[in-house]
Amino acid sequence: MIHQASRALFGQRARRRWLHLIVGGALFMPFWMVGSVAMGPLLDEGGLFVGGIGAQFGAYAVGLPLVAVAALFPLARPMSVAAARALCGVPADRFADSPARGWEARARTAGWFSLHLGAGALVSGATLALPPFAVSVMALPFSSALRASELGRFWGLDRPWWDWAALPAGFLMLLALAAVAAATGALLARQAPRLLGPGPSERLAAAERRAAEAESRNRLARELHDSVGHALSAVTLQAGAARRVLDGGAGADLEFVKEALTAIEETTRRTVGELDGVLGLLRRGEEAAEGVGPGLDALEALVRGAGPQVALTVAGDLAAVPEALSREAYRIVQEGLTNAARHAGGEPVTVRLDARTEELEITMENPLPARPPVARPGGGRGLIGVAERARLFGGTAQAGPAAGAWRLAVRVPR
Template sequence: MRRAVTAVFGRRAVLRWVHLILGGALLMPYWLLGTVLLSPLFDGPGLFAAPVAMQFGAYAFALPLVAVTALFPLARPMSVAVARALCGVRGEELADGPARGRDARARTAGWLVLHVGLGGLVSGATLALPPFALAMLVLPFSERLRNSELSRFWGVDAPWVHWAGVPGGLLMLAALAAVAAGAGALLAACAPRLLGPSPADRLAAAERRAEELAVRNRLARELHDSVGHALSAVTLQAGAARRLLDSDAPDDREFVREALTAIEETTRRTVGELDHVLGLLRHGDDEASSGELPGPGLEALAALAKGAGAAASVTWAGDLERVPRTVSREAYRIVQEGLTNAARYAGGAPVKAHLTLEEEELEITMENPLSGRPAPVRPGGGRGLRGVAERARLLGGSSAAGPVDGVWRLTARLPLGGARTGGARPGGAR
């Protein structure tokens, strides 16, 4: 019993009733137009006192006009917004954006006709029945009403008829609420089918999610490569300086000074890159997805090798100035990641990186002796090699990593045509 009362008079039923009344309000302009056009066919005392046949004729005339309204782009977004707020339909079951395609427009037209058609009937009943039911409720207590035409509505003017108006009025109000609740439930049941996403909407949503994931992965790679390399390099430099100070060897202030300088330069450069990536996260992904991310390129190879420690050496063959900016950035990040992995796993062994520029391709080769135990730089696993593979693949290239003849070798081939614009000028001596 309680569930039945809640279904008819609960908050959700009331909101759906309001939704239906809004549909009736939307019907009014179309209904008035139909009434004006059909009025020459009927004789009546006035527009609002027209015969019932004319009123229902105008109602039938208005519904096709409502269907035409669904062709406007804002028809579905507005209907979806109202249905989510008032019908109690879960948001993910409804589509976002204008209707695309004939099927989506047809379903939107069906929804508008259903909403406005039911809303017009329920609104009319809401306006007409409550005053009549209220009069029936007070009929036994009002001599004026008993002497009016209302007392003879049933064709019998007797006291028991007057008192029968009390339960009759209550039943009218309950029936009106039940009809409104049923019509609202029908709208809620039809909303996912008529306003739900079409295959084109689902495809567009999947593409948007793929783009968002691509941008997020891109920003994650930037954070991993810049911050991860900086922390690894700083840890190695600080550890070397601490071991020197704690040893009994003669004090080598110059080495400590160089280590602290490398730490300072690395952290300063990384803080700038971190600020930029965090700025993209704060202001949205449009900048990250629409163009390339600014950052160091092959011109910073010398500084990169210096910050990685004395065991690292970076050489190149060819004029790196003609490497497009996009390839230059990605190549720098690949070398950076290779140095970071070597710092972790090579245990201080020499690391060699060599870049060879050919006509249409830049080849990167990095080698370091295999070590039996990783250096304690970063606990847990990393995603560096996956990031290297993703960077190479995005440019149409390839990468490979693994042990070869007693050394760990990382290679990457980057086509120069995978870039869009720009150039990079390498700095420092070979």
């Protein structure tokens, strides 16, 4: 218990908070001097440092409103937060780092600045004045000069036995100073998050930023999933087909093997380029997010790399599709082909795009395999990503068995 009490009064956190109060007292000095100049003529006392106790507290009372006015400037909050974060022992994420915007945030900052500098001035004054006085009191039993001084007469010269009570009295004075500093520092630490933390509008803005960052991460995850996942599925399919043809022996269709190897080469080259684009986006940051990925102009190469069992039909002018929608439509087709390569068992796949109306329609179908595919542990996120891409433009996506086939249908407004 004694250890806990000593730690609360003299531990590292208590010392830092005490230093924080002394910094507040130092910052209060210019305001106190202005108050002294204002109070001097009123109380008919000269000089900044020779006035009585009434003049000192009068200057203090004049300086506090000036502190509140100075704290209305936006940059007062970042400076206060920097000091409080370093010295108050409050978790850093509970502060608002931006300058105070709006009267509500400025009023809270003014309250904090007034509390910090006002309390700091009192604790700093006590820190400067009380220790020398307490040490002098504790020295009374050992110094005849001190006992003959004004301090000795105040303490009680006519009672010599009482001089020895000065030892514990001086010690208690120092202990009381430490207790007051620790309690005041704890008070400021409790009030710091409320007065220097984000307000409702700032918390809303922070939530919106987090949502935007999460959406950016999700978009990058979709890009990587669709690009790399499709490439691996297509390469696996083409390599498996080439191997089966070569297993046929001397009568193997070498032209088919050549086409499969060419498709593997094109797919991997295209995917490496897409991967470089996504990784470049991660390095550059969010400013390049809107321009990543191929569009529908690369659709034929995508279908060609998926193999001869994929048939593409296009109605309308795909070049008229907006660029952002074109990129998302490409990824939707890519994910559909990836799913077909994984689950269709080599069945033919038809891909139809219709851009003749105000909506872009994407339809992909393949016969249901005779044997249901083995589900991957944890499932996949391909169809979820397709639905997210469609909703991004206000569209819809439906996937499931239909008339003996697996059908993916996406409709997106242009």
